[in-house]
Amino acid sequence: MPDATNAEPLPDSQRAEAAYRAHYDLLRFIAARRFKVPVDEVCGVIHDVFISFMRNEAKVGRSPADERAWLIGGVCNASRYYWRKHRGEELPPDVEEYIDPTSVAEDAITRLLLADVLRRLPERCRDVLRKRYSEGYTADEIGAMASLARGSAKNLISKCLLAARAAFCRLRRANS
Amino acid sequence: MNVHRHYTTADLIAYLDENSDVVDVAAVSASVASCGTCGARLRELNLFARLVADRETWQDVQLPESQPQSIMDVLTEAGRIERETRAAERDFAAIIKEPIETWAAYVVSHPHALTEQLVRRITDTAIEEFDRQPAYALSLLDAADSIAERLHVQNARVECRADVWKNRANALRMLGRYDEALNATVTAERFAQDIATGGFTLAQIIYTRGTVLFKMGSFSETIKTARDACYRFAEYGDVRRVIHARNLEAISLTEQGDTAESLRVYLLIEQQLRKLDDPMMQALVTTNIGVAHLRLGNYVDARTFVASAQAQYRKLGSESEVIRAEWALGQIDLRTGDIDVGIRRLRNATASFESLCMLSDAGFVKLDLTEELLRLEEWDEAGTVAGEAAEAFARAGAKLHLSSALAFLREAVQKRAATLALVQYVRDYVIADEPERTFDPPSATKQY
Numbered sequence: 001m002p003d004a005t006n007a008e009p010l011p012d013s014q015r016a017e018a019a020y021r022a023h024y025d026l027l028r029f030i031a032a033r034r035f036k037v038p039v040d041e042v043c044g045v046i047h048d049v050f051i052s053f054m055r056n057e058a059k060v061g062r063s064p065a066d067e068r069a070w071l072i073g074g075v076c077n078a079s080r081y082y083w084r085k086h087r088g089e090e091l092p093p094d095v096e097e098y099i100d101p102t103s104v105a106e107d108a109i110t111r112l113l114l115a116d117v118l119r120r121l122p123e124r125c126r127d128v129l130r131k132r133y134s135e136g137y138t139a140d141e142i143g144a145m146a147s148l149a150r151g152s153a154k155n156l157i158s159k160c161l162l163a164a165r166a167a168f169c170r171l172r173r174a175n176s
Numbered sequence: 177m178n179v180h181r182h183y184t185t186a187d188l189i190a191y192l193d194e195n196s197d198v199v200d201v202a203a204v205s206a207s208v209a210s211c212g213t214c215g216a217r218l219r220e221l222n223l224f225a226r227l228v229a230d231r232e233t234w235q236d237v238q239l240p241e242s243q244p245q246s247i248m249d250v251l252t253e254a255g256r257i258e259r260e261t262r263a264a265e266r267d268f269a270a271i272i273k274e275p276i277e278t279w280a281a282y283v284v285s286h287p288h289a290l291t292e293q294l295v296r297r298i299t300d301t302a303i304e305e306f307d308r309q310p311a312y313a314l315s316l317l318d319a320a321d322s323i324a325e326r327l328h329v330q331n332a333r334v335e336c337r338a339d340v341w342k343n344r345a346n347a348l349r350m351l352g353r354y355d356e357a358l359n360a361t362v363t364a365e366r367f368a369q370d371i372a373t374g375g376f377t378l379a380q381i382i383y384t385r386g387t388v389l390f391k392m393g394s395f396s397e398t399i400k401t402a403r404d405a406c407y408r409f410a411e412y413g414d415v416r417r418v419i420h421a422r423n424l425e426a427i428s429l430t431e432q433g434d435t436a437e438s439l440r441v442y443l444l445i446e447q448q449l450r451k452l453d454d455p456m457m458q459a460l461v462t463t464n465i466g467v468a469h470l471r472l473g474n475y476v477d478a479r480t481f482v483a484s485a486q487a488q489y490r491k492l493g494s495e496s497e498v499i500r501a502e503w504a505l506g507q508i509d510l511r512t513g514d515i516d517v518g519i520r521r522l523r524n525a526t527a528s529f530e531s532l533c534m535l536s537d538a539g540f541v542k543l544d545l546t547e548e549l550l551r552l553e554e555w556d557e558a559g560t561v562a563g564e565a566a567e568a569f570a571r572a573g574a575k576l577h578l579s580s581a582l583a584f585l586r587e588a589v590q591k592r593a594a595t596l597a598l599v600q601y602v603r604d605y606v607i608a609d610e611p612e613r614t615f616d617p618p619s620a621t622k623q624y
Binding site for chain 1: 185186189190192193195197198221224225227228229230231232233234235236237239249250251253254257292296331335371372373374375376378407408410411412413414415416
């Protein structure tokens with residue numbers, strides 16, 4: 001994901017484009033994951049927000065952090081509108097409650113980075129982590145599935161988590 | 177001597193999984209309990225492992241990767257806005273020479289001029305005129321709305337009209353037409369709720385409604401509304417507008433008599449303001465701190481802050497706020513015994529408000545003057561000023577219920593039967609401005 005916080009402010013003509021490239025993935029994740037907007041509808045929601053961003057350009061702070069916060073607020077509100085308009089139902093409490101754009105962004109960036117890291121791990125390592133941590137298999141069970149002795153299975157689990165953690169830290173440093 | 181060796185990340189991960197082939201689990205357990213560094217790293221690793229364990233994480237892994245971003249329609253829109261903005265400048269230069277009533281006809285006969293950006297250009301000009309000529313600003317906004325309602329693209333039409341009606345509310349508030357201003361916010365809200373991207377405009381509309389409610393003296397409603405606006409602006413990370421909303425909350429607290437709480441809020445605002453370049457807000461908060469001191473009877477501090485605010489407003493060219501500061505300085509003079517100076521300041525303030533057609537504000541200053549003249553037992557002059565106050569409110573469009581109250585006060589002063597409490601009674605009634613509540617003169621048994 002491009003660095004969204006350290007760039008110099010750009011002239012108006014390039015501002016929307018730069019903001020789009022910097023924040024699209026983050027906004028997409030927030031709309032899809034936090035507000036559960038269907039993936040194929042997310043792009044439309046985000047584009048509406050960007051057009052509104054251009055209309056309100058003069059009212060949005062010039063720093064990249066201000067822009068990101070404004071766009072997150074825009075996506076949150078547009079996603080709520082999506083719920084009201086297209087689902088015709090009461091908004092779930094977690095969709096309706098006010099958000100803090102900074103913590104929403106931090107949480108989303110962490111999750112995006114982690115998903116990216118896990119996606120790029122060797123398949124065997126990814127499977128081991130999913131089975132051990134998400135699905136709750138024991139080291140013995142994982143060993144049996146992979147024809148490994150208990151000790152080797154435990155070592156494999158530790159190594160995979162260590163590799164994931166190292167890749168996550170590298171990526172986070174690159175994005176900070 | 178035992179020297180503690182910090183555990184490696186690999187050791188700590190093995191410990192988390194109780195992998196005794198790699199680490200001595202019991203030794204690590206004892207060590208992390210006594211070593212802050214190892215303990216902190218273990219907590220961080222634990223957090224990471226919990227994130228890996230989270231089912232949502234694995235759903236994120238399954239999410240299709242971001243499609244190639246179809247940025248073209250956003251860029252096309254950016255290009256359209258830029259072209260329209262340049263064209264709107266030319267069209268605006270053409271229509272500004274013509275009477276406002278003809279502008280809507282102009283866009284009919286020049287269809288290329290019928291654009292969202294022309295509406296925004298007119299609206300921006302209206303905003304610049306709020307302070308100097310609110311009646312003119314309102315005419316501009318009426319023209320902007322009549323153009324906006326002809327826009328072909330639904331989203332642009334609705335978003336523009338939401339913005340125009342929000343600003344109509346501001347202009348009507350400046351003109352003292354509070355009921356109409358409140359209704360304008362309702363119309364604006366309806367437009368803003370009709371589009372996916374109306375959230376930010378809606379936050380501004382709610383804030384505007386708060387400013388109207390404040391003017392109407394509905395302070396607890398103002399506080400509720402200001403807090404709502406504050407949360408909404410916070411969602412957009414808009415610190416500047418959050419501060420404006422909190423300031424509105426604080427001035428309402430002051431009006432409710434909770435001066436200590438309002439000062440607490442001002443102090444928080446002031447801290448935030450230091451990080452921003454917002455001289456107008458700085459001046460406003462300075463004024464409000466001055467007013468809070470005035471309420472608390474700290475007249476020296478009050479004068480210092482209000483005079484400083486007035487100088488800041490003068491630099492900013494905000495005439496109406498310079499006058500308001502003059503009004504506040506006059507009140508401080510009166511409280512500290514500089515009666516002549518105070519009365520002179522209040523007279524200056526009324527004349528200046530009238531020259532800006534801010535007749536309600538002029539009326540309120542005249543009520544203050546009436547009160548002071550009664551205190552001095554200058555009955556003839558008080559009678560004249562009470563009459564002028566009634567006239568100012570009438571010219572501002574005051575309805576029958578307010579006119580009755582002000583006429584009652586004028587007659588009472590002229591008959592030398594008025595008291596300071598009666599002035600306050602009438603002032604409160606005028607601030608509340610509730611047409612359904614007819615004016616009941618205070619009972620004879622009550623001391624007015």
